[in-house]
Amino acid sequence: MKRAQFSWYRPWHPWIFLIPTLIGLFVFRLGPMIASFFISFTEWDILTDPEWIGLTNYIDLFEDPDFLQILGNTFEFSLVYVVGVMFFGLLLAVLVNSKLKGITFFRSAYFVPVVTSSVAVGLVWNWLLSPNYGLINAVLEAVFKVTPPSWLGDRNIVLIVVAMVQVWKMAGYYMILFLAGLQEIPNMYYEAAKIDGASKFQSFKKITLPLLTPTTFFVFTIAIINSFKSFEIIYTMTQGGPSNATNTLVYSIYLNGFLFYKTGYASAMAYVLLVIVAIITYINFILKKRWVKYQY
Amino acid sequence: MNILKKTIIYILLITVAIVSVFPFLWMVSNSFSTEDNIFKMPPQLIPDKLFKEGMFDNYVTVLRDYNFMKYTLNSIIVATLASLGQIFTCSLAGFAFARMRFRGKNIVFGLLLATMMIPIQVTIIPEFLLMLNLGWLDSFLPLIVPSFLVGTFGTFMYKEFFENIPKDLEDAAAIDGAGPYKMFFKVFFPLSKTQTSTIFIIAYMNNWNDLLRPVLYISSQEKMTLTMALTQFQSQYSARWNYLLTGAVLSILPLLIIYFALQKFVVEGMTHTGIKG
Numbered sequence: 200m201k202r203a204q205f206s207w208y209r210p211w212h213p214w215i216f217l218i219p220t221l222i223g224l225f226v227f228r229l230g231p232m233i234a235s236f237f238i239s240f241t242e243w244d245i246l247t248d249p250e251w252i253g254l255t256n257y258i259d260l261f262e263d264p265d266f267l268q269i270l271g272n273t274f275e276f277s278l279v280y281v282v283g284v285m286f287f288g289l290l291l292a293v294l295v296n297s298k299l300k301g302i303t304f305f306r307s308a309y310f311v312p313v314v315t316s317s318v319a320v321g322l323v324w325n326w327l328l329s330p331n332y333g334l335i336n337a338v339l340e341a342v343f344k345v346t347p348p349s350w351l352g353d354r355n356i357v358l359i360v361v362a363m364v365q366v367w368k369m370a371g372y373y374m375i376l377f378l379a380g381l382q383e384i385p386n387m388y389y390e391a392a393k394i395d396g397a398s399k400f401q402s403f404k405k406i407t408l409p410l411l412t413p414t415t416f417f418v419f420t421i422a423i424i425n426s427f428k429s430f431e432i433i434y435t436m437t438q439g440g441p442s443n444a445t446n447t448l449v450y451s452i453y454l455n456g457f458l459f460y461k462t463g464y465a466s467a468m469a470y471v472l473l474v475i476v477a478i479i480t481y482i483n484f485i486l487k488k489r490w491v492k493y494q495y
Numbered sequence: 496m497n498i499l500k501k502t503i504i505y506i507l508l509i510t511v512a513i514v515s516v517f518p519f520l521w522m523v524s525n526s527f528s529t530e531d532n533i534f535k536m537p538p539q540l541i542p543d544k545l546f547k548e549g550m551f552d553n554y555v556t557v558l559r560d561y562n563f564m565k566y567t568l569n570s571i572i573v574a575t576l577a578s579l580g581q582i583f584t585c586s587l588a589g590f591a592f593a594r595m596r597f598r599g600k601n602i603v604f605g606l607l608l609a610t611m612m613i614p615i616q617v618t619i620i621p622e623f624l625l626m627l628n629l630g631w632l633d634s635f636l637p638l639i640v641p642s643f644l645v646g647t648f649g650t651f652m653y654k655e656f657f658e659n660i661p662k663d664l665e666d667a668a669a670i671d672g673a674g675p676y677k678m679f680f681k682v683f684f685p686l687s688k689t690q691t692s693t694i695f696i697i698a699y700m701n702n703w704n705d706l707l708r709p710v711l712y713i714s715s716q717e718k719m720t721l722t723m724a725l726t727q728f729q730s731q732y733s734a735r736w737n738y739l740l741t742g743a744v745l746s747i748l749p750l751l752i753i754y755f756a757l758q759k760f761v762v763e764g765m766t767h768t769g770i771k772g
Contacts, residue, residue: 207669207678208595216591216679217603219584223645224603226625228610231618238620245624294507307758308512311519314754314761316704318722319743322729323518326736332534334521371515375762428614431706435726452616457711462620469617480612 232473239466249463256467265443266451266468273447273475276362277426283366284422285415288373293403295374296381306378310371317368321435324364325351351437354444361445365432369425373418380414381407412491420483427476448472519747526553526741533736553741561728561738562716563745570703570721571749573638578698580643582691589653590679594665611647615707623711637712638720642702649694652764656690657683693764696757700750721746 214221239256243249260266295306312320327334328350339347350360384407392402430449433439439446439454446454448468456465525533527542527550544550558564591597592604626637660683668682684691709723719727725742732738754761 206596207665208675210597212675213591213595213597213600216587216595216675218587219644220588220607220650221603223584223641223643224606224610227622227641227645228613228618229606231621231625232610232613234621234624235617245627291511294504294511297504299501299504299508302508305508305512306762307755309515310762311516311751311754314700314750315519315747316706316722316750318704318706318725319522319747320518322725322739322743323522325729326740327518327521332736367514424612424614428616430616431704434706434710435729449614449616452619453707456620457623466620469620472614473617476612476614 235466235469238463239470241463243462244460245462246460252463256464257471259464260467260471265446268443269446269448269451270471272358272443272445273427273449275358276429276445276447277423279359279362280365280369280426280429281419281422283363284369284373285418287366287370288418289377291370291374292377292381293407296378306374309374312368312370313372315368317365317431318435320364320368321432324367325436328360352441354441357437357441357444361432361436364436365429368432373422376418376421377411377414380411380418383414384410409492413493416483416487416491420480423479423483424476427472448475522740523744525737526744528553528737530735530737553737554745557738557741557745561742563721563724563742565717566719566721566724567745567749569635569718573635573720574699574702576635577639577642577702578695580639581646581649581698582695584644585646585649585694586653586684586687586691587679588650590657590683592650592654593657594683607645607647607650619707619711626712632712633714633718634712635718638702638705638708641708642698646694646698649698652690652694653687656687660686689760692757693760696753696760697764699753700761703750 238249240251240253241249242252242255291309295302295309326332328336330336330347330349330352335350336347339345348356351357388406388410389402392406397405428449429447430453433445433447433450434453437445439450449472452465452468452472455461455468524540524542524545527545528539529543532539532543544552592600622637622641626632629636631637631640664682665678668678673682703720704722705720706722706726709720710726713719713723725739725746728742729739
């Protein structure tokens with residue numbers, strides 16, 4: 200038992216300091232979460248009164264082949280994004296984790312896409328990837344003499360292309376996170392390994408990767424959550440098209456809720472999204488024990 | 496490290512730098528092109544108006560005729576007010592969490608952390624209905640008020656900082672007669688300049704780049720923010736790439752200036768945010 204410490208504050212003081220936060224928490228986070236839950240059991244177009252229809256929205260969702268495709272798209276986007284940012288993030292972090300001259304310049308250059316808006320990023324990539332006057336196709340045709348695909352028009356690849364653009368935009372951010380983790384690994388381990396005759400690759404595999412697992416876990420959790428939130432890049436690059444090929448859950452919530460005025464239906468989708476994020480985060484924390492190793 | 500190894504590493508570093516920055520350079524370079532020049536095949540590496548008469552024609556047109564001056568101003572207003580609000584709300588809450596003991600502290604803090612992971616799309620429909628009923632549609636209020644009022648990352652950062660300030664300072668101030676408000680505004684808050692700058696910049700960037708809320712809440716032309724205006728511009732003039740690219744440059748320029756001037760805060764802040772759009 201801790202001895203009660205003397206405090207300069209009266210019991211009501213903390214609540215006064217917390218007034219703005221509490222209003223925000225209840226009005227903009229918890230309240231809407233609860234409201235969404237109830238709206239998802241109604242049929243409602245905002246203009247007329249809502250009608251209670253029980254689980255119908257959820258049943259409709261899972262019987263709708265479009266929704267199943269949207270779910271599939273969401274997971275595919277998420278997979279490409281998470282694998283992409285983790286791979287390139289770690290690669291970049293290892294690359295810039297040195298004391299070479301000018302290394303801070305390279306670090307800041309790699310971070311530039313992170314601070315620019317998704318809208319500008321989407322716009323410039325739309326132009327670079329455009330079939331008729333885009334630079335990428337021009338180079339591919341002129342230099343490699345190949346007929347490039349229509350990057351944003353081909354249903355089979357467009358989702359991966361958009362996800363890769365998002366990976367390109369965010370890789371620098373994950374680099375910074377991994378870099379912080381790399382710099383926490385004490386140098387003595389590498390020195391000891393060197394004396395024992397370990398190669399660079401061996402020390403990376405046997406020292407860096409295991410000791411980095413707490414960071415990797417943190418990065419992985421964040422990457423998954425962020426992967427489900429990507430809305431701007433889809434809005435700017437493809438608007439969910441061509442024919443639903445890049446329509447994901449977050450984009451579909453926007454479409455149904457605000458363009459088709461299917462408020463109840465969109466709320467049901469929002470809850471599916473919430474449950475998916477919750478389940479994945481939960482599984483992630485359960486599996487944590489199996490692969491995350493702490494130094495101390 | 497021998498020369499050969501060094502050379503290989505530098506070649507790798509430069510290649511990645513080109514991949515990261517080239518699209519932006521290409522965009523800036525072509526914002527000095529005429530429309531004809533942009534569509535030329537093969538693509539022209541040197542824009543035709545660079546360092547020639549009328550070099551800034553695209554910029555003048557976009558800023559004046561397409562109202563980008565107004566949109567920039569709107570974005571500045573929204574991002575500034577929303578970020579100031581974050582500072583106010585988060586610093587107060589961080590102080591309470593760090594220095595005061597009260598029942599329910601862990602519950603409130605836990606709720607704050609847990610709701611951070613929820614995608615905004617889950618709460619946006621009721622939020623929209625709320626704004627509709629308050630009569631706030633087509634004003635800056637729905638863009639400012641929600642981020643004014645609650646910020647997990649900012650609260651967390653202030654809490655960590657205030658927790659590490661020695662109790663002696665608090666005791667001395669209290670003995671000198673400082674009540675809780677004076678304690679916060681005169682003693683603790685002025686110490687947190689670094690945290691305040693970091694949180695301000697991160698909040699500024701997030702609000703500047705936000706797209707969903709402006710798209711939902713703003714309907715009149717003269718109230719659009721820069722990012723939103725750019726998407727509208729794209730759907731209206733999808734073929735006028737010289738203007739579109741100029742607009743894109745204008746939309747990222749203010750943030751890039753902030754980033755390069757205050758890099759330390761930006762990178763530091765983002766490492767701590769964890770979650771970022």
